[in-house]
Amino acid sequence: MKGEVKLGILGGGQLGRMLLQAGLDFNLYTLILDPDENAPCKDLCNEFYVGNFRDFDTVYEFGRNCHILTIEIEHVNADALEKLEEEGVKVYPDAKTVRTIQDKGLQKEFYKQHNIPTADFRILKDKQELQENLSFLPAFQKLRREGYDGRGVTRLASEADLGKAFEEPSVLEKLVDFEKEISVIVARNAKGEVSAFPMVELSFHPEHNLVDSLFAPANVSEVLQQQAKEIAMRVISSFEMVGILAVEMFLTKDGQILVNEVAPRPHNSGHHTIKANFTSQYEQHLRAIMNLPLGATDIQSAAVMLNLLGEPGHDGEAAYDGLQDALAVPGVYIHLYGKKFTRPARKMGHVTVLGESLEQAQQRAESVKNVIKVKAL
Amino acid sequence: MKGEVKLGILGGGQLGRMLLQAGLDFNLYTLILDPDENAPCKDLCNEFYVGNFRDFDTVYEFGRNCHILTIEIEHVNADALEKLEEEGVKVYPDAKTVRTIQDKGLQKEFYKQHNIPTADFRILKDKQELQENLSFLPAFQKLRREGYDGRGVTRLASEADLGKAFEEPSVLEKLVDFEKEISVIVARNAKGEVSAFPMVELSFHPEHNLVDSLFAPANVSEVLQQQAKEIAMRVISSFEMVGILAVEMFLTKDGQILVNEVAPRPHNSGHHTIKANFTSQYEQHLRAIMNLPLGATDIQSAAVMLNLLGEPGHDGEAAYDGLQDALAVPGVYIHLYGKKFTRPARKMGHVTVLGESLEQAQQRAESVKNVIKVKAL
Structure with a gap:
């Protein structure tokens, strides 16, 4: 590396924060754009800009100062990304991929075109078209745009x-x-080298439709793990994108693997890799976008990851109860996101629980689950 | 945790930087004092002060704004630490321990008083007293104060x-x-809980007298490992200090363990723990000074750590050659320290090489040794 690499990140939330944390080891010069002046990345980057990453001019002006531009959220202005690409900024993931993934309709059509297994679907213009497809129920109706963390999704049984x-x-x-x-x-990476992390199993919070916990290695046969890995590698190669891509999949009761949705950035389902794998998802993303060789993804320790969500009924400046008790359990590591204010179900941090075996990690996780509470002061 | 914990660190070099990196996960509010306006910690803390940590007033004024005050270098003003302690700041390590360790004479006398095995020694006022102790040669003469990274040490054969x-x-x-x-x-920690990391073996650079590489687990019998661990735990308990303490020891040819010297802060011989152990030395230091339960120190992967020193003959803005080749080797991780300028033998970063076995890690390390070169632009 000669001179400083200027890395811009659209979004300054926890994913950006953990990316910056990993980026320190590479001597990157970092710029962040986020609408929130108290964003978790605020004090950790070289330049912090308050602004709307959905706005063309804001993204364009921000991106012009970067050698490499990446994202920690996909709801950004793709037209600005495209213009920056044309002007020589390395935009990873690229505008075309971001545009496809932003729109769940285009995303599903992309899978169909590329023979990527996914649940059957219909694209609907409006409620009128839904009326004409009642025989397709039961189904999930998902907004084409702006869905996130369970928002914009509804279950229609009949x-x-x-x-x-x-x-x-x-x-x-x-x-x-x-x-x-x-x-x-x-x-x-830009050379076309592709690498996959070992599969994780997710468990969702029944109420919030947010990932509640996950564990790795997955309790799934080697054959299915290999199949899922090949599908995920096929998805990223089809996009021809650079960076990391989280591929969420369903394992059906009859042994099929279906791609649910993807995120072209660090993802909640990879947080545990910071502690549990040779290379973390954050370092892997940096290696990919800097066109460095990808890192080994081997599991060092079995792990369970628990999200720390704001307690129901608590809204205000955050305080963390139970840290002493949780950290007394061997293998328990907290990652707080530097968010000043909590609100119900807000992602405030996560806990990684390591074990010599998955069983040990799960036992330890069981003993710390619900011990840490994020409350308002 | 209620409200923000304000952590001050005296020194803003690479050890402070890696401590801040670990501190992000604990939502700490961080303050740094360093004489160098380009110190590696500059852009990573909430408040950065340029000033001399050897100066009473500077340290006192800085420390008054902190709940907890710690160090990344031991050559700080101990009188100011003492006054801050009296005024209720949690100073870890405490003034008394820092004062003892700053002075190699007091340090050696401390070992003697506490029955901690160490090489035989004489305290010398001046060269005149050396003349009177010629029969004690061959010996190392070490300045009582300010020795660091091989400076202030001379070998007197006769x-x-x-x-x-x-x-x-x-x-x-x-x-x-x-x-x-x-x-x-x-x-x-302040509750008196004590924990040890597994032993590492050091290898020194023949010329610079700096740690060149180290590896873990050490290739030493279980019995000696256990003895060394007990000695190290006895040293920290004798100091009654809070935080981490690196205890460097000699293993003599007749199977004795002798304490060489100690550092009451994160240490070069613990860098590999970031990637290779359940808990890193940086997180362990934070847990200790925040009086949280200490973390498990289990080895996740065998590791070799290589220091990245500035190339001889290169002085100026730093550039890093060979990263592509080095990172292509599985298990290789770089940690650059954000230092703008290199000079011969300056510590510019380190490389951790992981393996499933120590043999594998050592083979990989051999293949990347001397591949990364830190040169001037």
């Missing part, structure tokens, strides 16, 4: 649920009778 | 070497016919 349906353009996705939800994070 | 001897107050230390140099990092 005609009786039409009152809950969205009016806006959406994707109607056949309900999958799945046994497990799994995730494989893959990386690809 | 009277013929008197020309190289120091005039200042010093310790004359019997030459130890050692087989290995080893290090055990121990931690102690």
Whole structure:
């Protein structure tokens, strides 16, 4: 490396924060754009800009100062990304990939075009079209744009649920009778080198539809793990994108693997890699976008990852109860995100629980689950 | 944790930088004092002060704004630490321990008082007293104060070497016919809980007298490992200090363990723990000074750590050659320290090489040794 690499990140939340934390080891000069002046990345980068990453001019002006531009959230202005690409900024993931992934309709069509297994679907312009597809229920209706962390998704069991349906353009996705939800994070650098992390199993919070916990290695046969890995590698190669891509998949009761959705950035399902794998997802993303050789993804320790969500009924300056008790359990590591204010179900941090075996990690995780509480002061 | 913990660190070099990196996970509010306006910690803390940590007023004024005050270098003003302690700041390590360790004479006397095995020594006021102790040679003469990274140490084989001897107050230390140099990092929190990391073996650069590489687990019998661990734990308990303490020891050819010297802060011999152990030395130090339960120190992967020193003959803005080749080797991780300028033998970063076995890690390390070169632009 000669001179400083200026890395811009659109979004200054926890994913950006952990990316900066990993980036320190590479001597990067970092710039962050986020609408929140108290964003978790605020004091950790060389230049922090308050601004809207959905706005063309804001993203364009920000990106012009960067050698490499990346994202920690996909809801950014893709037109600005495209213009920056044309002007020689290395935009990873590229505008075309971001545009496809931003729109769940385009995303599903992309899978179909590239023979990537995914649940059957219909693209709907409006509620009127939903009426014409009642025979497709039960299904999930997902807004084409702006869905995030369970927002913009509704379950329609039958005609009786039409009152809950969205009016806006959406994707109607056949309900999958799945046994497990799994995730494989893959990386690809500009040389075209592709690498996959070992599969993780996700468990979702029944109420918030947020990832609640995950564990690795997954309790899934070697054959299925290999299949899922190949599918995930095929997805990233089809996008021809550079960076990391989290590929969330369903494992159906009849042994099929279906791609649910993808995120072209560090992902909640890869947080445990900081402590549990040779290379973390954050370092892997940096290696990919800097066109360095990808790192080994081997598991060092079995791990369970628990999200720390703001307690229901608590809104205000955050305080963390139970840290002493949780950290007294061997193998327990906290990662707080530097968010000043908590609100119900806000992602405030995560806990990684390591073990010599998955069973040990799970026992330890069970003993610390619900011990740490994020409350308002 | 309620409200923000304000952690001050005296020194803003690479050890402070890696401590801040670990501190992010604990939502700490961080303040740094360093004489160099380009110190590696500059852009990573909440408040950065340029100032001399050897100056009473500077340290006192800085420390008054902190809840907890710690160090990344031991050559700080101990009187100011003492006054801050009296005023209720949690100073870890405490003034008394820092004062003892700053002075190699007091340090050696401390070992003697506490029955901690160490090489035989004489305390010398000046060169005149050295003349009176010629029968004690061969020995190392070490300045009582300010020695660091091989500076302030001279080897006196016989009277013929008197020309190289120091005039200042010093310790004359019997030459130890050692087989290995080893290090055990121990931690102690305010509750008195003590924990040790597994032993590492050090290998020194023949010219610079700096740690060149180290590896873990050490290739030493279980019995000796256990003895060394007990000695290191006895040292930290004798100091009654809070924080981590790196205990460097000699393993003599006749199977004795002798304490060489200690550092009451994160240490070069613990860098590998970031990648290779459950808990890193940096997180362990933070847990200790925040009076949290100490973390498990288990080895996740065998590791070799290589220091990246500035190339001879290169002085100026730093550039890093060979990263592509080095990172192509599985298990190789770089940690650059964000230093703008290189000079011969300056510590610019380190490389951790992981393996499933020590043999594998050592083979990989051999293939990357001398591949990365830190040059001037």
